[in-house]
Amino acid sequence: MSMAVQETDIRRHELAAFLRSRRERITPEQVGLARGSRRRTPGLRREEVAQLSAVGVTWYTWLEQARSIQVSAQVLDALARALLLDRSERAHLFALAGAVDPAPGTPCPTITPALRQMLERLEPYPACVQNGRYDILAYNRVYGHLMCDLDALAPEDRNAMWLAFTNDEWRAALVHRDETIRMMAAKFRAAMAEHLAEPAWKTLLRRLRSASPEFREIWEQHEVVAVVGDRTKRFANPRVGLLNLEYTNLWLGPSAGPRLVSYIPVDEESRDRLERLHGLVPAPA
Numbered sequence: 452m453s454m455a456v457q458e459t460d461i462r463r464h465e466l467a468a469f470l471r472s473r474r475e476r477i478t479p480e481q482v483g484l485a486r487g488s489r490r491r492t493p494g495l496r497r498e499e500v501a502q503l504s505a506v507g508v509t510w511y512t513w514l515e516q517a518r519s520i521q522v523s524a525q526v527l528d529a530l531a532r533a534l535l536l537d538r539s540e541r542a543h544l545f546a547l548a549g550a551v552d553p554a555p556g557t558p559c560p561t562i563t564p565a566l567r568q569m570l571e572r573l574e575p576y577p578a579c580v581q582n583g584r585y586d587i588l589a590y591n592r593v594y595g596h597l598m599c600d601l602d603a604l605a606p607e608d609r610n611a612m613w614l615a616f617t618n619d620e621w622r623a624a625l626v627h628r629d630e631t632i633r634m635m636a637a638k639f640r641a642a643m644a645e646h647l648a649e650p651a652w653k654t655l656l657r658r659l660r661s662a663s664p665e666f667r668e669i670w671e672q673h674e675v676v677a678v679v680g681d682r683t684k685r686f687a688n689p690r691v692g693l694l695n696l697e698y699t700n701l702w703l704g705p706s707a708g709p710r711l712v713s714y715i716p717v718d719e720e721s722r723d724r725l726e727r728l729h730g731l732v733p734a735p736a
Contacts, residue, residue, distance in 0.1 A: 459549075460517075466547040467517040473534040474500050474515075481535065483617075483662035503533035505653055524550045529650035535607060562589045566703075566711070570594075575729030577696070578713040580703070583642045584652060585611040585635065588709060593725065596732045597686060597694075597714075598624035610655065612639060616663040626685035626693070636669045637676035683717055690731055691724040 475494035479486045482495070482503055490496075495503075501511040506526055513520050527548055531541045545552040562580060570578050570591040577594035579587050587601065587609040595601040599620035601609055608614070614621035615632050625631050646652040659666045686694045696714040703709045716722040 462547050462549060463517040463519065466544070467515045469543065469547060470500075470515050470530070470534070473536065473540065477535060482533070483658045500530070500533055503654065503657060504529040505650070505657075506530075522548055522550070524552065525650060527552075529654065532607075532650060532654045535605075569711075573713055575725045576714055576716070577725070578711065580709055580711050581611060582709045584646075584655060585613075585639065587611060592732045592735065593729050594714075596690070596728065597688060611635070613655065613659065613662075616659060616666045620689075624686050624688060626687055631684075632665070633669055633674065634676060636666065637674040640670070640673070641675045684714070688724070688728060691728045693721075694724055695721045 474497070475492070477494050479490070479495060479499070482499075484495075484499060497512055497515065498508045501508040504511070504526065506529065510520065514522065524545070527545055527550055531544055534540075536544060542552065566580065567589060570580070570589060574591050574593050577591065577597045579590035579594045581587055590601060599614065599618055604614075604618075608618075612632075612635050615625065615628075615635060616622075622628055643652055643656070656670075660670065683695060683697045686696065688694055695717045697717050698712055698714050701711040701713070703711060716725055
């Protein structure tokens with residue numbers, strides 16, 4: 452056996468062991484699945500990882516058995532997201548597979564130091580940067596406490612639509628919640644038409660469908676709404692009370708890409724309450 456063949460064989464077995472170890476550490480609840488009463492294996496089952504990653508069960512089983520099969524960067528990306536890998540684990544996964552990571556776990560190039568400073572300078576007004584998938588990529592202190600404590604959440608859960616359907620604090624803060632979540636789901640469906648094959652979009656959709664019967668009901672209605680102009684939103688903040696805010700989108704790229712979302716008070720009472728909230732939230736370490 453040549454050195455190259457031997458190294459490839461070692462990589463396959465290391466990859467198989469690594470995938471098994473990551474799969475066994477994740478609880479079904481972490482990825483929006485029901486535990487059930489007959490679960491004997493620790494963590495997720497192979498078929499659940501395959502389902503979350505949109506790959507065949509047999510193919511994933513072969514991967515964990517260290518068989519000689521080809522694996523694309525797109526599939527590795529889906530597996531990394533399904534297994535909730537952090538940056539180091541993701542890099543290790545791609546290294547073992549001998550593949551180049553198309554989206555390495557580095558700071559988002561959209562979120563420059565200048566943009567972060569702009570978010571801070573907008574305080575006491577809440578502001579964040581979101582992408583077309585509703586991922587919250589960056590935010591200032593006031594936005595971080597507008598509806599819930601974003602810093603306390605796992606990075607993969609910092610998604611406005613995920614929170615609107617699954618997080619009790621976030622949902623309670625939305626005064627017109629029913630209208631808001633229907634509009635968000637309709638915008639997401641419209642935007643997803645251009646991203647149907649992308650693992651990140653499919654993973655978010657799968658998580659939402661698994662975790663929220665309310666989302667499934669709305670999603671099955673196939674409502675589609677394009678991104679609309681500026682609007683006024685009302686939030687019930689647990690610290691300072693009702694806030695009437697007008698939001699503005701500043702696009703940082705194509706209209707389906709990242710955008711800076713800022714919220715400006717529409718009345719003096721909301722302005723005073725935002726300033727009070729700004730004084731209540733902790734300063735960054």
